[in-house]
Amino acid sequence: MSEQRPWLVLFDADHIKEYVFATGRLKEIRGGSLTVERLTRRGTIEKHIQGTPGARLIYASGAAGKVRFAAEEEARAFQVWLEENYRRETVTGSLTSVRVPYVETFQETAKQGEKGLRRAKDARLGLAVYAPDGHGRWTLDGRRSAYQPASGPFSRYCQSCGGQPATTPYARGRRSEWLCAACAQKRRTVDRLRRKMRGDGDERLALEDDEYFGRPFLAFLQQEQPERWAAWRQAAFPQDLGALGHTSQPDNYLGFVYADGDRIGELLKGMKSEEDYQLVSTFLDEATREAAYAALGRHFRPVGGVSDADLAPFEVAMIGGDDLILLVAAHRALEVAVTFSREFSRRFAALSAAEGRDWQAAASVGVVLAHASQPILYLEQRAGELLKLAKKGRGDEAAVDYLVVASPTLNPVRRIRRQVYEHQDLHEKLYRTRRPYTLSELEWLLNQARKLKYGEAEGR
Ligand SMILES: [Zn+2]
Known part of the structure; x- marks a missing residue:
């Protein structure tokens, strides 16, 4: 059997700052940032590739990373898992990844991979245009126009970001709000960290x-x-x-x-x-x-x-x-x-x-x-x-x-x-x-x- 070439997967989360700062509320900034970190950090990746023979994490930090796999099929499966998991958890976020076969040196492999990653990101980010909405917030124009929310007496927009349909009631103390899935997820990420709730409405x-x-x-x-x-x-x-x-x-x-x-x-x-x-x-x-x-x-x-x-x-x-x-x-x-x-x-x-x-x-x-x-x-x-x-x-x-x-x-x-x-x-x-x-x-x-x-x- 001929020797199989290893593959390098490179990944990088897209428009993180727009995702993290979408609403300008401190709790959602923190929740968004923690979500990105949790989905892309070292421990998460290592746990996932644990059972894959020959897989090796080279680094993962700052929502980007490089992972080596023994075969292309495993590299591809990892990309699918990483991208889907990221999209599902963040709701409005996305992550780009590419895979390249190893050439003679790691340095050259990484260089080719970076080039591919930049190209893939440019192609994806071209769709995402952020623009001010006139109320001091930025919204993802491309997405919003592509998304057609059901209009009618029972639909409404998220009370925090105003850009996504509200799907989830969120109550804290005496206050109750209707949020979109992305904003609710960010807040719950922070809530999960708090071992004991303080007084009424204390955040x-x-x-x-x-x-x-x-x-x-x-x-x-x-x-x-x-x-x-x-x-x-x-x-x-x-x-x-x-x-x-x-x-x-x-x-x-x-x-x-x-x-x-x-x-x-x-x-x-x-x-x-x-x-x-x-x-x-x-x-x-x-x-x-x-x-x-x-x-x-x-x-x-x-x-x-x-x-x-x-x-x-x-x-x-x-x-x-x-x-x-x-x-x-x-x-x-x-x-x-x-x-x-x-x-x-x-x-x-x-x-x-x-x-x-x-x-x-x-x-x-x-x-x-x-x-x-x-x-x-x-x-x-x-x-x-x-x-x-x-x-x-x-x-x-x-x-x-x-x-x-x-x-x-x-x-x-x-x-x-x-x-x-x-x-x-x-x-x-x-x-x-x-x-x-x-x-x-x-x-x-x-x-x-x-x-x-x-x-x-x-x-x-
Ligand atoms: Zn929202």
Whole structure:
């Protein structure tokens, strides 16, 4: 018998941010993010391929991954399971996967696979056009027009997203709503985590009940910042964006922090063996998580709530791979951005060195500071643009770009800046020459701002 060639399956979830931020409600953001993570993470994939001889998970993080199979038939069956499971559980989400036969080297196989995956995603995403619906929300236009809901006296739309037909009653305390299957699923994902329901209508999730971020964050603090750990043990995540806004000084502002690694595609392309690819992916994921824990632990304290529990002045909207999206109290958002970026590089290099590799990586950050009532998907889009500007801005150095948004507008960042600075020559020059900021420039600025505010530099 001739030797069979192994096959490589590559997968990547589609338009995750639109799925996660569809409604702009904190609970559904968290539920959506947890759903994506649960369906694509390491443990889920490993459990599924357990009984398949020759199957090997190379990596799975940030809703993407690579898995090797001994034969094409098994690779195909895995793709069908993964895509169907993802679609069924998320209801409105989708995941793209491709399979390629192994060629001489892993590096070349991965390269061909990535090309195929990009093509498959482009073809699929071409159908999905997101557009503002005029009420501050984004909807998936292609889907909505393709879907013909039964109209009549007994049909209605989801009270949360407004874009899908309502199918499920959802009651919490005295409040009751009709939701679509996708929104109901997101909320129940969070409900399942909460070991004990608090009082009537209390929607808070204790850090200790959250195995995805809260518990690892507490474990990290206990290890690395033990003097701060105790204060966090009783804390809960804010129940909604309003509560998060109230942890900010001034009141009602939040920071949308969007970070990811610079030129990670190039770094991964340079990996010659499957083992190195696996190592570097694991290090990126670990460095991202630990840098986020370190930054949040250093710059925030739990804030005393009106009722029993202390609140974390942040929510983790997405974390994994080399991606991070945080919603935080506005007054420390820029400090969190700088510390995250510094810690990411440091930790990634340290993890690599411990395995005898000299890999380096940096992460840039886009930050939007805005009133807590602004549509969250709008903030996500502006932060994404700022992240791109930060990456372009300062050559090889990691950078941070940010924007204070006074009122919601659909204009892109470049136009907002032109309008704001049109008649202010000084600022015009300043932003042209200085933005985006390198980490040390921004640290210097933040330090000057603190001196102005307190009359002296704050001791750390
Ligand atoms: Zn809905």
